[in-house]
Amino acid sequence: MEDHSQFRLLSERRFLPFFVTQFAGAFNDNLFKNALLLLITYSAGGLFGLSADVVVNLAAMLFILPFFLFSAIAGQVADRYEKSTVIRWIKLAEVAIMGAAAVGLWFGWYEVLFLLLFLTGVQSAFFGPVKYAILPQALKEQELVGGNALVEMGTFVAILVGTLTAGVMMKAAVPGPVIAVAVALLAVIGLIAAVKIPKADAAAPELRIRFRPLQETWKLMAIARDNHSVFLSILAISWFWFLGAAYLTQFPNFAKTHLMGDETVVTILLAIFTIGIAAGSIACERLSGHKIELGIVPIGSLGLSFFGIDLFFNTPEQPIPSDWWMIITDAHYRQVAIDLLAIGIFGGLFIVPLYAFVQQETPPATRARVIAALNVFNALFMVISALLGMVMLGFFGLSIPEFFLVLSIMNLIVAGFVYQQVPDFALRFVIWVLSHTLYRVTHHNLQRIPDNGPVLLVCNHVSYMDALVIAGAVRRPVRFVMDHNIFSTPVMGGFFRLAKAIPIGPKAKVPEIYDAAFERIDEELAAGQVVCIFPEGKLTKDGEVDTFKPGVEMILQRRPVPVVPMALRGLWGSFFSHCGGPAFSHWPRRFWSRIHLLAGHPLPASEASAETLETKVKALRGEQP
Missing domain, CATH: 3.40.1130.10 (Glycerol-3-phosphate (1)-acyltransferase)
Structure with missing residues (x-):
């Protein structure tokens, strides 16, 4: 095992169809969501009598709301039934949703597209638990870190490509029909790949499905708290999504205000950050020696804070007009790019071992429901991140670099609390550093x-x-x-x-x-x-x-x-x-x-x-x- 690259999994049927399925799904979600937001902003000029700014935030809420409402049921379904079948039904639903979305995009039925955006969120909420719960059944223990690394890499690359593709397609003479064909085609590709996923037996075939969203969500929290180390790992993963959402949300204004950049600067910042997360995710397997190594997690958290603070000090005080090429070639702007790349890399090092740890330490019979609880926490932390950004930037009047500095300091405090509560993180960190230096x-x-x-x-x-x-x-x-x-x-x-x-x-x-x-x-x-x-x-x-x-x-x-x-x-x-x-x-x-x-x-x-x-x-x- 130690002599083989994790990329060999991409040549094996037990992993490749699943990888293609999840990549196509993440790509399609982000293509559809971002295309709809761009169409509303630049074409529709608002809906339901509301301004474009309000409609954009409403759309973001509609996409994330299903994770609160349906994650509990999704976790039950993933534990109750054979997982490859569950994935195929989810992908079949995606084909139906995106088929309807294609019609709406073609004819400009934006009110209908809003409903379909909500249904896309529902479909994603159901896919999340089975997505991570199937990995420990498909992979050997020593492959779990590498498999999670590839999934995280694929997810963030798909987010990036979907976002960029939406922007490119908006430049077409008639963007609606072009995007319509793309989302329908990606949904079909995902379904075809899902058909090839090998069987993964049900973990809890006797489980009774209860359609009580609020009560079952509360029960999810109790299941997640059964193992203290797993629960704190879930909170740590959600904290990363809190940080990631905060950075990504501020990129447009950061590029415009503090770098005096055009729209290409926003794109290059997003690309650099995403590539960093993908690179850090892939590096995990080599650094961990093909095993779940918690010692890498503190390295990731320290890097997130160090380069976040460095970003504050490297942001130009008197920026000059810039484009994407200047971000790469100018010495001062390049340091900003390096900081964002490093934040992404250390973010990948932070979350991949945690995902693998949660999967390994959770009993198979409740694994999907624990992952569902993780999805709820992720959604909750991203909402809190948005609210914190509004308070810090609006009420307290912080600049975006100052907000990044606050996030970096908060990250050190949160990391210290988690490592104090779960000493294994600090212990493995010391062992890993000494034995690898x-x-x-x-x-x-x-x-x-x-x-x-x-x-x-x-x-x-x-x-x-x-x-x-x-x-x-x-x-x-x-x-x-x-x-x-x-x-x-x-x-x-x-x-x-x-x-x-x-x-x-x-x-x-x-x-x-x-x-x-x-x-x-x-x-x-x-x-x-x-x-x-x-x-x-x-x-x-x-x-x-x-x-x-x-x-x-x-x-x-x-x-x-x-x-x-x-x-x-x-x-x-x-x-x-x-x-x-x-x-x-x-x-x-x-x-x-x-x-x-x-x-x-x-x-x-x-x-x-x-x-x-x-x-x-x-x-x-x-x-x-």
Whole structure:
């Protein structure tokens, strides 16, 4: 898996038809919505006796309202029925809606198009839960990040292309018929692709569908709150949509007022921001090592705030007239473009692991309803974003760059709250940064570690970085058994407690800590966790694997679980090892060193004696210390 690109999924039937379906749907939604808004603004000049500005905001409300009204029912349907069938029915409805829309566009029936915009929102609300709920059934766990990255990339590219296409088609001599043909054709393409989506069994076939929008929406919230980490991840995703909506809404006035740009500047800003999100989404799989890596999420949130603040300082105080080419070529304007690109990139890094985490941690029987709750929160946060923009820019009189600065500071506060509530984010962040900056780690056969159930890892002990290297490489959370003196250090002690490490000491000196350690190890294994021990009991002083102590046998006598032998290569000689003297006593001689972590075949407890495990670890390590 680690040698394959996520893009290979685009050549496989279990993913490609679904990708085409969701891409065509997002493209069509945005083409139709933006074309209708442009037609109302430039052709109709308003409807129902209202001004164009009011009608445009009314249209935006009509599109988002169905997410509040129908997400709960959509989640029930996606959990209750076979998912590929649900998608085909949704796409068939899209064909009917867009067929009617084509007629309305052709003849200029704008009042009818308003109703159809609402129905388009209904169709999108029903597609959202099944869209994300089907991915864990179609993909392997190690493909989930890559699959979500492609979906997010496709969604934002489709939004961009749909928006730009609407603008281009408006330049046609008779735009209505041209747009009519396009929306009808895209709907048919989506349906054809949906027919090819493989079957995905119903997760809760006995579920009773209840058509009570308000009551069922409230129940969705309760289901989403069942898992605290998942619920906060949902809020974090919705916070990103809050930020994204705030930026996108302000682009036209930002370009006009603060960059003195023409309409092409709005287009280039939108393109840069969207391309950034797509690029960040795609980068997630490589940065995460093909696993759901929460450590990337804080990186994303820090980048969002840093470049948002940088955008405030780089906005010209005395702008000159500009077009899209000047945004790219002029040094000062180019810095604005770089900031927006970076905000998009870090936004992609922020949301993709969160989407994958929500999908993985939610029980299959309620997954679609949890995704539906996510859609409700997304819609709610986007509405609040619009209201905040009106208050900040209108009532308080902030400039748009000042508003961006406020958003960046708010993002730091929200991120701090989420990471305080869910320490795993901060823990994985520290592990990811240390294990990806000090060393270049190559993994070998880590798929041999079982995906579920209790397992004991045993490894040679070379340096004080061993646990961080292993924690950064293994997909599952690992409970490390470590010396109680190191566990009690003033600064690192808090980090080790956060990581749920297990302190241990010599039985002769600290019998209470010794006994408590074996109790904790047994409890963690009984709970189905991964526990890692270093059976040598201390760091090697000569680079060789020392004798394994019998503690591993005592653990397995109490709790017979599979044992995976592991070996580290390349850490001997590092600043954190005892090579050339005690660790930390000599200057670092190398950085970005290449090291290797190897896993052997799992052994049953009955065959995992200390002597056998020592032999296995030595064989894995080979001649290179």
